[in-house]
Amino acid sequence: xxKKNPEYRGQATGGCVKSACxxxxxxxxxxxEEIHKKVHNHPxxxxxxxxxxARMHVAVAPACNIQCHYCNRKYDCSNESRPGVxxxxxxxxxxxxxxxxxxxxxxxxxxxxxxxxxxxxANPERTFATFREISKKAPDIKLCVSTNGLNLxxxxxxxxxxxxxHVTITINCLDPDIGEKIYPWVFWKNRRVRGRKGAAILxxxxxxxxxxxxxxxxxxxxxxxxxxxxxxHHLQEVSKVVKQKxxxxxxxxxxxxxxxxxxxYGVMGQRGPTARELRELQDACEGNMNMMRHCRQCxxxxxxxxxxxxxxxxxxxxxxxxxxxxxxxxxxxxxxxKSIEAGRKAGVKRSNGVSVSFASFQQNAAxxxxxxxxxxxxxxxxxxxxxxxxxxxxxxxxxxxxxFAGYREVEQYCDGNETCGETEDRLQRTIRALHGCEVVLCxxxxxxxxxxxxxxGIRPDGEHAMEPVEEAxxxxxxxxxxxxxxxxxxxxxxxxLA
Amino acid sequence: MAYTIxxxxxxxxxxxxxxxxxxxxxxxxHFIIDAGKCTECEGDYAEPQCGSICPIEGAILNSLGExxxxxxxxxxxxxxxxxxxxxxxxxx
Ligand code: SF4
Ligand code: SF4
Ligand code: SF4
Numbered sequence: 001x002x003k004k005n006p007e008y009r010g011q012a013t014g015g016c017v018k019s020a021c022x023x024x025x026x027x028x029x030x031x032x033e034e035i036h037k038k039v040h041n042h043p044x045x046x047x048x049x050x051x052x053x054a055r056m057h058v059a060v061a062p063a064c065n066i067q068c069h070y071c072n073r074k075y076d077c078s079n080e081s082r083p084g085v086x087x088x089x090x091x092x093x094x095x096x097x098x099x100x101x102x103x104x105x106x107x108x109x110x111x112x113x114x115x116x117x118x119x120x121x122a123n124p125e126r127t128f129a130t131f132r133e134i135s136k137k138a139p140d141i142k143l144c145v146s147t148n149g150l151n152l153x154x155x156x157x158x159x160x161x162x163x164x165x166h167v168t169i170t171i172n173c174l175d176p177d178i179g180e181k182i183y184p185w186v187f188w189k190n191r192r193v194r195g196r197k198g199a200a201i202l203x204x205x206x207x208x209x210x211x212x213x214x215x216x217x218x219x220x221x222x223x224x225x226x227x228x229x230x231x232x233h234h235l236q237e238v239s240k241v242v243k244q245k246x247x248x249x250x251x252x253x254x255x256x257x258x259x260x261x262x263x264x265y266g267v268m269g270q271r272g273p274t275a276r277e278l279r280e281l282q283d284a285c286e287g288n289m290n291m292m293r294h295c296r297q298c299x300x301x302x303x304x305x306x307x308x309x310x311x312x313x314x315x316x317x318x319x320x321x322x323x324x325x326x327x328x329x330x331x332x333x334x335x336x337x338k339s340i341e342a343g344r345k346a347g348v349k350r351s352n353g354v355s356v357s358f359a360s361f362q363q364n365a366a367x368x369x370x371x372x373x374x375x376x377x378x379x380x381x382x383x384x385x386x387x388x389x390x391x392x393x394x395x396x397x398x399x400x401x402x403x404f405a406g407y408r409e410v411e412q413y414c415d416g417n418e419t420c421g422e423t424e425d426r427l428q429r430t431i432r433a434l435h436g437c438e439v440v441l442c443x444x445x446x447x448x449x450x451x452x453x454x455x456x457g458i459r460p461d462g463e464h465a466m467e468p469v470e471e472a473x474x475x476x477x478x479x480x481x482x483x484x485x486x487x488x489x490x491x492x493x494x495x496x497l498a
Numbered sequence: 499m500a501y502t503i504x505x506x507x508x509x510x511x512x513x514x515x516x517x518x519x520x521x522x523x524x525x526x527x528h529f530i531i532d533a534g535k536c537t538e539c540e541g542d543y544a545e546p547q548c549g550s551i552c553p554i555e556g557a558i559l560n561s562l563g564e565x566x567x568x569x570x571x572x573x574x575x576x577x578x579x580x581x582x583x584x585x586x587x588x589x590x
């Protein structure tokens with residue numbers, strides 16, 4: 001998503017929504033025992049497991065069989081740091097090799113997914129060749145797949161055979177009148193089917209596929225892209241229906257639409273939701289079902305613990321040079337995973353980790369939430385200089401956890417060469433863009449912007465450089481609670497989320 | 499008689515696996531059709547497969563040099579209605 005996440009390319013399917021690291025047990029408690037077990041070690045689904053385990057995506061399936069208006073199908077897109085963009089197209093053989101190489105070097109890697117760019121089930125030969133080999137050579141690894149759903153029903157049996165236990169379907173609507181505003185056409189039975197008729201086929205296939213997967217006991221997550229004026233009012237209904245049918249998670253993510261991405265929506269000027277609209281919808285859907293709260297906007301081929309991108313280590317060139325003895329590696333993997341499990345049971349936190357438990361907060365009356373801005377390149381850590389950030393990610397941090405609340409684009413006021421004459425103005429504009437935030441976290445920041453931010457009532461924080469975003473946010477929030485949260489006028493917060 | 503892929507191709511891979519004649523080649527800077535192999539899908543499909551899945555208007559031409567997917571045919575918005583539709587979308 002997303003060239004983007006799972007099957008997207010214009011849009012991150014990794015869909016960073018919100019997070020509440022401490023809440024995983026309660027969040028999952030409504031699930032039947034066997035589903036709970038399946039989710040337990042999945043770094044993408046279990047809010048707790050993502051601190052311990054890792055996943056990777058391999059890009060083997062470039063073709064797609066539908067068009068989404070939020071997707072730019074250009075494959076060799078130069079803007080590769082966009083979330084969800086996969087850089088290296090692999091053959092199934094290369095993908096298997098890469099998976100084994102990563103699995104032997106990173107024992108915590110427990111999940112392999114095939115997602116975007118393209119639709120894995122529009123490329124069934126390549127996708128299943130990859131899955132079959134992995135399940136044969138590394139049976140301890142879980143497999144997952146993300147799809148637009150069009151070809152899902154006819155491949156359910158094969159997915160079961162390959163032991164795929166997690167499937168993500170992107171479902172944006174149940175009504176073809178809405179669908180035709182999102183999907184201009186689908187490729188169905190060797191023909192292009194346009195408009196409402198095409199959307200109706202897609203919707204029917206998605207719902208049928210969802211039902212079939214649930215009947216076979218495969219975990220299904222549903223992603224929806226929130227598009228104001230198109231499906232925003234309809235997603236609560238989607239949430240209700242997919243839950244009834246047995247999806248275990250629903251993830252609403254904001255449309256990200258910039259003209260520079262070259263998507264139809266971007267070019268036509270379709271807006272994405274405001275942070276507040278997104279939050280209101282997520283809250284409304286939460287009454288309906290378990291929402292995904294911890295997922296970060298990850299690149300689709302990211303490797304490592306969520307948020308720690310180690311992709312550069314595993315280029316095809318490096319992998320060819322590696323000597324892999326998977327049997328030995330597997331023994332080691334099992335040992336390390338066992339010790340992780342023992343640690344989790346004992347409540348031991350990750351060695352470098354800040355405690356992410358909120359148990360201590362919960363006795364008091366709920367303190368108010370704080371909006372914080374983060375300068376991050378999107379890999380889950382605070383890794384950008386304040387002046388180099390082209391956008392800031394906004395989070396609402398409260399005693400219930402961390403929630404992604406959208407982002408603010410700014411001009412980089414410092415482009416590295418000394419002749420930035422307009423610095424003054426641009427810094428001013430950046431500060432205005434951050435209005436409503438109380439803290440801004442970045443890897444480094446200059447004296448001048450530091451002072452100006454403070455004057456504007458925004459606390460700069462460079463103490464958490466290279467730390468995982470959520471843990472840093474929580475640490476800052478806990479610090480603020482200790483010293484006492486300053487009074488804050490409601491309008492300011494509303495403005496921040498407007 | 500053969501189809502051609504032109505520069506506006508975005509290398510999305512969609513057409514390549516569908517061609518019944520294995521005529522499509524993932525070339526640089528963009529995909530191309532081997533004119534010697536292309537059968538225009540005759541005898542295999544009612545509609546040429548590459549032209550039926552390509553997401554880019556104007557990227558594939560028929561043997562007369564005409565776009566299989568002319569402007570507006572894939573977005574569903576006729577060129578004369580473009581400004582109007584844009585205004586509608588921006589009002590959302
Ligand atoms: S389903 Fe196809 S068109 Fe839609 S986002 Fe995924 S790759 Fe793009
Ligand atoms: S028209 Fe048919 S035979 Fe010719 S290149 Fe396209 S898919 Fe292949
Ligand atoms: S489907 Fe169209 S854009 Fe995609 S590779 Fe083929 S000719 Fe190029």
